[in-house]
Amino acid sequence: MVTLRLEGIAKTFPNGTVALSGVDLVLAPGRVHGLLGANGAGKSTLIKILAGALAPTAGTIRRDDAVVRWSSPRGAKAAGVATIYQHIPLVPTLSALENILLDEGGWRRRRADARARIAALVASLGNPFPLDTPVGDLPIGARQMVAITQALASGAEVVVMDEPTASLAGHERARVYETIRRLAAEGKAVLFVSHFIDEIMALTDEVTVLRDGRTVLHAETAGLEPQAIAAAIAGRSVTALERPAVARTPGAPVLELRDVASPGKLAPTSLTLRAGEVLGLAGTLGSGRSELLHAIFGADPAATGAVLLDGAPVGRWPDEAVAAGIALVPEDRARQGYVPLLTLAENIALPRPTGLLLDAEADRVAADAAIARLAIKAPGADALPGELSGGNAQKVVIAKWLAPTTRVLLLDEPTAGIDIGARTDILRLVRSLADDGLPVILVSSEFEELLAICDRLLVLRDGAVIGEADPATSTESDLILMTGGGAPLGAAA
Numbered sequence: 001m002v003t004l005r006l007e008g009i010a011k012t013f014p015n016g017t018v019a020l021s022g023v024d025l026v027l028a029p030g031r032v033h034g035l036l037g038a039n040g041a042g043k044s045t046l047i048k049i050l051a052g053a054l055a056p057t058a059g060t061i062r063r064d065d066a067v068v069r070w071s072s073p074r075g076a077k078a079a080g081v082a083t084i085y086q087h088i089p090l091v092p093t094l095s096a097l098e099n100i101l102l103d104e105g106g107w108r109r110r111r112a113d114a115r116a117r118i119a120a121l122v123a124s125l126g127n128p129f130p131l132d133t134p135v136g137d138l139p140i141g142a143r144q145m146v147a148i149t150q151a152l153a154s155g156a157e158v159v160v161m162d163e164p165t166a167s168l169a170g171h172e173r174a175r176v177y178e179t180i181r182r183l184a185a186e187g188k189a190v191l192f193v194s195h196f197i198d199e200i201m202a203l204t205d206e207v208t209v210l211r212d213g214r215t216v217l218h219a220e221t222a223g224l225e226p227q228a229i230a231a232a233i234a235g236r237s238v239t240a241l242e243r244p245a246v247a248r249t250p251g252a253p254v255l256e257l258r259d260v261a262s263p264g265k266l267a268p269t270s271l272t273l274r275a276g277e278v279l280g281l282a283g284t285l286g287s288g289r290s291e292l293l294h295a296i297f298g299a300d301p302a303a304t305g306a307v308l309l310d311g312a313p314v315g316r317w318p319d320e321a322v323a324a325g326i327a328l329v330p331e332d333r334a335r336q337g338y339v340p341l342l343t344l345a346e347n348i349a350l351p352r353p354t355g356l357l358l359d360a361e362a363d364r365v366a367a368d369a370a371i372a373r374l375a376i377k378a379p380g381a382d383a384l385p386g387e388l389s390g391g392n393a394q395k396v397v398i399a400k401w402l403a404p405t406t407r408v409l410l411l412d413e414p415t416a417g418i419d420i421g422a423r424t425d426i427l428r429l430v431r432s433l434a435d436d437g438l439p440v441i442l443v444s445s446e447f448e449e450l451l452a453i454c455d456r457l458l459v460l461r462d463g464a465v466i467g468e469a470d471p472a473t474s475t476e477s478d479l480i481l482m483t484g485g486g487a488p489l490g491a492a493a
Contacts, residue, residue: 001029001187002063002080002157004050009059011045011213019045020213022059027158027189032180034204034221035193038233038419040377040389042213043162043193050160050191051083052076077103082151086163086417088143090150092136096129100150122149125182128175141172148179159183160191163417165199177203195419197226209233233420248455251275254439255326255408257296260305265291267464268305273408278430278440280454280471282447282479288463289443290331293410296441297321297328309407322351325407329397329414331443337397338385344371345381348400370399375425391422398426402433409433409440415449427453447476459483 006025012018020042027033037043048054049061052070061068063079070076076083090099100118119131129142138146144164151159161180165173180203183190194200200207200221207224209217209232217232255273260266266288273279281289295303298314298321307314307321314324321328330336338347345360345367367381374395378388385393394414401409411430415423431453434440444450450457450471457469459482467482 002189003028004081004158004189005060005062006046006050007060007062009046009049009061010057011042011049011054012057018213020049020056023210023213023215024218025191025208025215027191029157029187029189030184031205032184032190032192032203034200034207035191035210036195036197036200036207036229036233037210038389038391038421040392041210041233041419043210045213046210047083047160047162047193050076050081050158052081074103077154077156080155080157081160082154082156082158083160084144084147084151084162084164088140088147090135090143090146093134095132095134096138096142096146096149097131099135099146100153102150103154118149118153121152125149125179126175139172141168141175144168144172144176145179148176152183156188158189158191160193162193163195164192165194165196173199195417197229200229201226230420248276248434250277250439250455251437254310255296256306256308256311258306258308260292260295260303260307262291262295262300262303265300265463266295266303269465271458271465273439273441275439276434276437277456278434278442278454280450280457281441281443281460282450282457282469283460283483285445287460287483288465289460290412291463292460293328293412293441293443297326297410299328325405326410327351327401327406327408328410329394329401329412331412331416333390333394333397334386338393338400340384340386343367343382343384344376344378344396347385347396351400351403352405367399370396370402373402374399374429389419389422391418391425394418394422394426398429406438409438411440411442413443413445415444415446423449447479450479451476 004027006023009020009023011020023046035043045054049056052073052075055071068079070079097115097118101114122131125145128145129138135143135146165176168176180190180192192204204221206220207217207229208215209229211233251274253272254275257269257271259268259270261268269292281292283289291300294300296307298317303316309324309326314321314326345363348367348370349363364381371378371381376392376395378392385396398414414426427449430440430442442450442454451474454471457471458465459467459469459479461483469478469482
């Protein structure tokens with residue numbers, strides 16, 4: 001069993017950016033250590049140092065009592081440290097078994113023995129995936145388990161998990177939780193990185209919070225309150241968004257759906273969205289929430305039914321939806337929300353009809369205004385979105401739609417995978433936009449968010465709207481019961 005100690009770890013990049021300043025961390029056998037922090041706090045840099053992808057500028061790493069150094073991921077693995085990333089780096093065309101054994105040279109010559117060894121390891125994890133299925137054909141939860149198995153097969157004594165549950169459904173998360181507990185019970189040291197405080201409270205033995213590259217909180221989990229963790233992350237006391245004392249009065253109808261459906265994904269759905277209204281869609285993964293947004297936006301070629309804006313039919317393709325004034329902020333911002341090789345100014349200019357052909361100086365002025373309005377932490381309008389933290393990149397995706405031509409804003413999990421501060425900024429922005437008259441449809445897995453800022457809630461299950469809830473009188477328990485099979489609170493409208 002291995003204890004890994006990080007003492008005074010610092011990292012300054014060549015451009016002068018100080019990512020870490022004197023961070024101490026102990027990863028001990030049989031314990032799960034939670035690591036939290038806002039986007040840009042230094043978590044990713046620390047993980048890359050542990051993984052061997054970056055070298056620290058200063059500080060010492062000790063494996064038990066011996067000072068160790070590694071200059072590559074292979075060196076970290078040889079030292080018994082395995083890192084499992086949120087975006088799983090597996091080869092989709094290879095089988096699960098081939099991915100697990102990818103780093104083991106010559107295993108094909110002893111294939112039977114290697115297969116038996118991995119099969120036994122997978123069985124100990126509850127057989128979460130078939131060995132011979134191509135990884136690309138597995139659901140994301142099973143792919144995460146392949147990555148965990150790959151780490152264990154390398155003989156890892158220290159397992160670093162970088163937000164392993166961020167993209168998983170509830171039952172998939174439960175399997176990862178079971179695996180983390182099993183690893184600790186077997187004497188592994190686990191570093192568990194998450195944005196979800198409830199996960200940290202339930203799974204970890206101790207907690208470290210980073211802010212601005214420094215440790216601002218380290219304590220045993222059992223003696224902590226969630227509010228203390230949240231306050232340490234944000235650097236201030238964090239309270240839930242309070243609903244306005246006076247309910248908003250929505251304006252005239254803007255968007256109307258008439259029997260919008262998609263075969264095998266979405267049952268016929270009809271609704272009306274009014275000016276200044278925030279309509280929330282509550283449901284579990286696969287309930288039809290995102291599918292409904294895609295159908296409205298014209299991103300589902302199989303969708304049927306009518307979408308009307310101000311009484312006029314909207315074409316069934318995304319470019320026609322954009323031309324009509326319908327904007328979609330997709331769930332996967334990195335793949336669908338922005339163009340990585342374009343600057344912030346160019347990304348923000350993308351939705352306009354003439355694309356990037358207008359005055360570059362005007363683009364810069366518009367981008368500077370958006371950066372200021374949304375409090376985007378970026379070096380300037382010429383920065384690339386991939387250089388920003390997740391929360392700031394998400395603000396860029398939203399910023400490109402904040403134009404007078406936008407008539408309806410569709411938001412698909414806009415706060416997923418971002419820190420508390422950025423999450424609060426985005427929710428307040430949504431409320432501000434609605435106050436200015438913009439109608440919004442919001443999908444979120446966080447029921448607390450929906451209850452805090454929505455005027456009306458539709459609950460979906462198995463591709464159908466099963467009921468409507470009033471956020472002013474409903475609770476999270478009500479929504480959990482409805483999405484999980486409880487009786488509807490009211491008729492959908």
